[in-house]
Amino acid sequence: MSNIQQTLSIIKPDAVERNLEEKIKAIFTKEGFNIVKEKKIKLDKSDAEKFYKVHETKPFYNDLCEYLSSGPILVMILEKEEAVKNNRILMGATNPKDAEEGTIRKKFGISIDKNSVHGSDSPENAKNEIDFFFQN
Numbered sequence: 001m002s003n004i005q006q007t008l009s010i011i012k013p014d015a016v017e018r019n020l021e022e023k024i025k026a027i028f029t030k031e032g033f034n035i036v037k038e039k040k041i042k043l044d045k046s047d048a049e050k051f052y053k054v055h056e057t058k059p060f061y062n063d064l065c066e067y068l069s070s071g072p073i074l075v076m077i078l079e080k081e082e083a084v085k086n087n088r089i090l091m092g093a094t095n096p097k098d099a100e101e102g103t104i105r106k107k108f109g110i111s112i113d114k115n116s117v118h119g120s121d122s123p124e125n126a127k128n129e130i131d132f133f134f135q136n
Helices: 013-017 021-030 045-051 061-068 083-091 104-108 123-133
Strands: 004-011 034-041 073-081 117-119
Touching: 004 021, 004 083, 004 123, 013 021, 013 073, 021 034, 021 073, 021 083, 021 104, 045 061, 045 123, 073 083, 083 104, 083 117, 083 123, 104 117
Parallel strands: none
Antiparallel strands: 004 073, 004 117, 034 073
16 A cells, blocks of 8 residues: 655755756656645745744744744645655765765755755644645
8 A cells, every 4th residue: 555645845045045946856857756835935034933833942933933934935735655755865864974975965955954845744733834825
């Protein structure tokens, strides 16, 4: 039985600013992800705070929200077998210095904050995050 899932991916402001959207999307499609929906948006800080609410007790929360709302982002729904897990592998470690060769963050990430992409960390969060950006 196949386990086709959807996950949310965000191409973050640092990568959009460097015009990396097409390069990153090409990596996803090359790895067998189907980009179901996408849209480019600019979040205001209050939306970024809602999106990252799970991190609100962490010391980096405010910087994270400032950063995500600092410029346009590209949000996408990706679909593939085990999409959540496979996207996390493809993105690489949060800190680009620790990311495996060939991962998106190793290739394009600038720093632990400006690491070019976000991906859902569980099927439950994927559903919540997709709903957050793509409410019908």
